[in-house]
Amino acid sequence: MPHRRSLPSIHADARPGRVKRARTRSFGSRLARWASITVLAFIVVTALPVLLLRWIDPFTSAFMLRERIAASAQGDAQYRFRHEWVDFERISPHAAVAVIAAEDQRFAWHAGFDIDSIRQAMEENERGGRLRGASTISQQVAKNLFLWPGRSYLRKGLEAWFTVLIELIWPKKRILEVYLNVAEFGRGVYGVEAAAQTYFGKSAAKLTRHEAALLAAVLPNPKRMRVDRPSRYVISRQQWILDQMQGLGGTAYLAQLESRTRLAN
Template sequence: MENATGKRRRSPWRWLLWVPLLFVALSALQVAVLRFVDPPTSAFMLARQGEAWRQGDWGFRVAYDWRDLEDISRYLPMAVIAAEDQNFASHSGFDLKAIEKALDHNARGKRVRGGSTISQQVAKNLFLWQGRSWLRKGLEAWYTLLIELMWPKHRILAVYVNVAEFGDGIYGAQAAARSYWRKDAARLSAAESARLAAVLPSPRRYSASRPGPYVQRRAGWIQRQMRQLGGSEYLEQLD
């Protein structure tokens, strides 16, 4: 359409065409920066802090203290791999076999099990929100692809053990080790690491420091899986 001077009028909605490109660029920049910069917080941490303030709990503070993977007991990354994602070293962000097993398991009415990989959980914890929707799953898949393309496996694992929630408002290995056992993450034992990994599906429901029957059984299973995977030698496969 032309105006009285003969110039073509630009559509006021033209800027919407740039929104997807802007999102792609900004999300890629986010992931690229966090390959080298340790995240000061995460979307889940911010949401938990906001939830506490909305409830009037002004004294609540998220517990979070970054530690490099070299400063965390090797038992813990091994435990979360054994518990959450045993094909972590070989997949490219998505484990279709694990998803199929989870769907079959859940369809039989057993305790609900997820099929998300560690890479997917990093994407969700860092950038997204809790809940279930196609939009969130789509964004999770996008961020997972970016993470797998831009980060080596050891960086993905380092971020995961630092941002995973191990108790209500307790995020990461160091905060969990200090909160539960008054020690640094470097000194976590195999049993303690297995308990932390055991509560990951529901860290506000289960306790790593006061484990009930379910956590005890699961922690025992995780320790057996750690040995079957080859122990800390498994971590040598990571790039």
Template sequence: MSSQRPGNTFRNMSQQPRPKASNASTPRDSKTERTAGQSRSSRGTGAQKYAGSSAWDRTRRFMRERPMLERVYRICLKAFLWLFFGSIGYVIVLKYVPVWVTPLVVSRWIDTIGTNESSHVYKKWRSYDVISKEAALAVVASEDQAFPTHWGFDFNEIQDAIKENEKRERPRGASTISQQVAKNVFLWNGRSYVRKGLEVYFTVLIELVWGKKRILEVYLNVAETGPMTFGMEAASQRYYGHSAETLSRNEAARMAAVLPNPRLFSISNPSNYIQRRTRQIARQMRYLGGQRYIRNL
């Protein structure tokens, strides 16, 4: 028999080092901390959230996170593009097509509803070549003597009007013929920054697309020349009994004299002021050199 005794298994096992107790909560706590950190970072400010990206990227990301706002933005953008390109198309069409109806004509016709005034509109389109050049010269001499040379705006006249209006009770306008055409053909009556801004837009547009001759042709056909009367041809037939093709210088000057307020002043029954104003316009027509002044529009 072997003299070697078996070892004390229980004792040996008891002497083995005990495994360290694992910290079961550590992984869970680490995960919780990571989640909390992510949550804190997601609640950061907008500047921290979008840091490092361009302004356009930040705007697009901001819109994507708000579907309703993005939908409204897309609708407004589409409406703007339709109006923008539609206005350009309309201006191009009117370069070749007579302007039969304007917002001013519609407004005057609506004003007669429910009143004793006649609702008949006196309006007849005539091409620039048919209308007497005395009429064209008269409105240039009266309304806008720099018309052949400016690009839609007479800035010298605007500055003079601003200085004069500081002392005048009734403000004096400085609108050019181009601005008046833009207002009468495309816009509504009234005074507001929105309408004035649109007037500037359409003035630039017709100067670029139409040119001077077409602008003056439209003005001679759409300008209000009396109660429910629009254009030189309609006024000439109604008040003088003949076509605008045969207007004399004095007749054309009197028609131009009433243009600032054709509902107050009368062509057929001119006041002393209109008669004096007619003589002034006729003198200006001579000083400008007669019809040669508008020959090369």
């Protein structure tokens, strides 16, 4: 009987291609799974401290730690760290309105980013004007509490992310309370209570309009601007802040924060 050659199997020829496609799908599935796990872990790791700090008062911040470590590394014997947390109810309402008037007049209404101020800053910078930022109070809290200095895209992205988390999780009143307690008012002077005690010999609860405006006047650059020896520019800025406070309606402005807080709760 003549030998019959078997026909080549179509399935056998196709098998390597199927295996290759299966391996590709398997790799893609693993990659997608690990990407999902990484994203989920990032969300949990970053959201958890923000969630906890809605109710737990931070005893320090990334900015404070960095400054203290730098002073210690340099052996700066003159550096003195001053910080004391105080609840919002123990802070003069004038201080709260002053920092809003100075730093973020749309604070009660935006969701963490003041689009109008960003647009104005970009237009001014493009015209060759003085380079200025447009950071809101929420952005400054995110930056001071959690991040390092710099202008990299990574840091900017993290600042935006933490700002979103803070706005989602904290009521406006809590954001302002934390800001007033972590803001720098001079070298080694952090928070409005330490500032009030250092410069005026009184508690933050007893700050007057003029004292609060003077403290707020140095916020853009507290290492160069002095509360204890204010320059002409600082004094003129203090007066501008007083005018803005009046334009906002004075301490009545805080009622808007109360209403936003009730809505958030």
